[in-house]
Amino acid sequence: MTQTTDTAPEGAAMTGRSSTDKAKADAQGRRPRPAGRRRGPAARRTRSWRDSPLRRITPWLFLAAPLALLITFTYVPVASMISYSFTDWDGVSPDRENVGFDNYVQIFTRPELFRVFFVSGYYLAASVVQIVVALYFAVILSFNLRFRNFFKGILFFPYLINGVAIGFVFLYFFQDGGTLDSVLDQLGVTTDHPWLGDPTSANVSLAGVSVWRFTGLNFVLFLGAIQSIPGELYEAAELDGAGKWKQFRHIIAPSIKPVISLSAILAISGSLSVFEIPYIMTGGATGTQTFVIQTIKLAFQFNKTGLASAAAVVLLLIILLITWIQRRLVPDDKVDLV
């Protein structure tokens, strides 16, 4: 080790990748030369810095706070959630008993606990509608229409609105004599159907609200992907006599496949973790209870932390499984982050 103590404070804290490269270059190519007349001190500094203990510490100084937060608020909860799930802990008392897989057995055998998975079905169907609608408008608005930005803004804006506000807007929308009834009345359809009154109708209504809220995000994602297709491709296709439908099928559809697959995965995990809209609008009444509402109620209202943890672990496993399947099916560098 050729450490020069005088350069330690500045030199030691140099950044890594490039300087390591340079040090390598120095070590190999430039060795015959007397280590650079003009920038001699710097080169010496670089080399000595490479082995300095401070250099090894520097990245950890930057990572200390982020890693502490990551571990405390992601990994510790996951680990403790798994350990709670095998106990009958109530979340408060100091003692808890190990119950093995009993909580998991309960989730899959007690019909009233298992029912929430069927509610997800409504939201899953809704997200199919959502993706189709978003795709339609993204294709249309990728053309040069008049008022294009205006329509784009209108379609996207619901995604930005506060969920509680949306909940109230649609409570009024569906209420007896509310917005929906009045609009239908104007169109000549008189109905006094209680939209949130029975489980099927309520779930369909709530899923509809979720389409209203989230279509904008899918739409903007699709639009961005379509607009990144070079215009020459359409021109070439047109010269070859391809119609609009063929252009969609062979140019647009393949280019936005990764975004569609991403939306599909977000849709599936999203429809399993619906919380806000049904909780705000119905509180989970009339058969609209979702998995997350049930878990939150188990944990914080009925003090069944053990059972709630097991439910959360099941949801986590399902979501991990879906993500894994999606990455198997569509290997895509956009999703493969680093």
Add this chain to the structure above:
Amino acid sequence: MTSPDLTTDTVKAHRAARRRLPVGNALTYLSLLVASAVVLIPLAVVFLTSLKTSKEVGDGSALSLPGNWFNVDNYVTAFNDGKMLMAFGNTAFILVFSIGGTVIIGSMTAYAVDRFDFRGKKLVMAGFLVATLVPSVTTQVATFQVINGFGLIDTRWAPILLYMGTDIVSVYIFLQFIRGIPVSLDEAARLDGANAFTIYRKIIFPLLKPAIATVVIIKGITTYNDFYIPFLYMHSEDLGTISTALFRFKGPFGAHWEAISAGAILVIVPTLVVFLLLQRWIYNGFAQGATK
């Protein structure tokens, strides 16, 4: 769209060709108008309701117009009785700290991971990557115990820490951006005797501005809109954020739709203003955030 060497005539011709639509023009516009109506009518009706008197709401149809377009009584009620001012204050407090924290945490992580080689780097990256897969909605049962252990339940620091500590998307936004900043800049500064922290603070951080803007916008809007975290962690009425304060309208205002509507509009207007001012950044930001 077209290569620059084409004459203006062909450019025009191509533009015209691109402008032609797959379906008839009229049908396309009709579908857009229907979609706009579906988006706007529920919001417009709530806006109308917020201007009506209690009697007007009771008697008239939902679509009827308010008698006095400048009736702000409901807004005053919502603002005072709904404690909206306090809620905006709490939300602002949480926004400032959680956004500031996220920007610092995210950019430090990106700087450390992109600019240094160190043992355990792969493990650190994997740690952040796997965390993106864990939906925070599932882990709250246990996160609650962690926050409880710190004694932070029912303080504004609980949401701040959670927003700061669980935002992995912003780490990726910074990471992608920092890769585009030439390493030669770091080196030049280092030759001038700057240490790693000075390089981060004086060179990297200022150059990250566009990424910071993206993170601030996404984080700002999602934090402003979040209901779940404040609902779980801040029960006292004085600690209401705009979401939880609005949610509490459900009880005391019961069937007073004019007050509830005014509250909802109060919450929506700031979002609308921000959206109109920052449209372009918002589209890009959310597109970037969602594909991470």
